[in-house]
Amino acid sequence: MGGNHAKVLMTDAGYRNALAALQSLGRRGIPVVMAGPDSRGYAFHSRYCRGLGVYTHPARSVEGFVRDLIRLLRLGSCEVLIPISMNSTIPVSLYKNRLLKYAKVPVADYKVVEMAQDKMKTLKVAEEIGIPTPKTITPEGLREVKRIAKDLDYPVVIKTRRGAGSLRDVRKANTPKELIQKYAELESLSNATSNYLLEDYRRPMIQEYVPGEIYDVCVLFNEGEARAALAQRRVITFPLGGGFGIVNETVRDFRLI
Structure with a gap:
């Protein structure tokens, strides 16, 4: 089924970007176990989901969240852990050395993540x-x-x-x-x-308050080397006039990347 690909444990099954990441890996034959703080996540219903798990929400208990991730990694024989949301990425980064005993963790060290948080x-x-x-x-x-x-x-x-x-x-x-x-x-x-x-x-x-259009730049790095980049414009925000994007449009603007 998954060939020689390592099995992945991915968090935040209720996030749309988690579903997109699952689909991207699934199309490449990479087996993914999805996890979330409850069993209602979109990604649990994807044909690419090879297994599911529930963990303690990190806002409730960071220690409980990390313990549950370790349990799910061992239970699913997963070799890679990919956190999706900031609420997952931050504790995974903080406890990275502990989690590395059970799986590869493609997340920056906490001192780097903290500068962004x-x-x-x-x-x-x-x-x-x-x-x-x-x-x-x-x-x-x-x-x-x-x-x-x-x-x-x-x-x-x-x-x-x-x-x-x-x-x-x-x-x-x-x-x-x-x-x-x-x-x-x-x-x-x-x-x-x-x-x-x-x-x-x-x-x-x-x-x-700085008026004007809002653009986001998303970049994937591997040990300081850029592997992929995306720029997008927030077409409609909530609330209007400045907020998170509810309709976003990718743009090709090399001044941003």
Whole structure:
């Protein structure tokens, strides 16, 4: 069936990009076992899915998630582990050395992944290599926000340093009053989570809002060597005016890649 290909364990069966990755590998004859935090994922129903497994959601318990991955790797005799979402990639990267005892893990070391996950560290790297970045401040707390709110240019964007960029993690404010209200809402979420590895609502960032089209660049590297690259334009975002893309269009623009 799979020839001499190594069997893969892939996470996040409920993600559309996981389904696309499964189909791509499946067409090449690579056997893939899909896993997710529940049994409702799209990819479980694909003809290319050679097996399925359920793990503890990493937001609930990172340690439980890693233990479950090890169990599934051993149970399915899988030789490669491919995490899909950021919520899976981050703990896999952090516990990479532990997981390498059971399978190959094509994920960067945590110190590299963290630079992409922590938005302030990403901005610092961008500034160091000369890439323009939005004006950004990180207030000490709500009291400082109230003090500076009237001095800012609007609209502004309030976002967490760590998070997947969901509606829960990002807010837009058009007035000082909105800024204070939405900053307080975001900061209050820090009391509802103790998993600061994946989401950190303490001291949210405030950034200038940059209007215009949003483009994303996705690149696959192997030990620093680029193997594949894709650029896309967010045609329709949710919410409108800036958010995650619900309709995206691939583009050929070598200025971006």
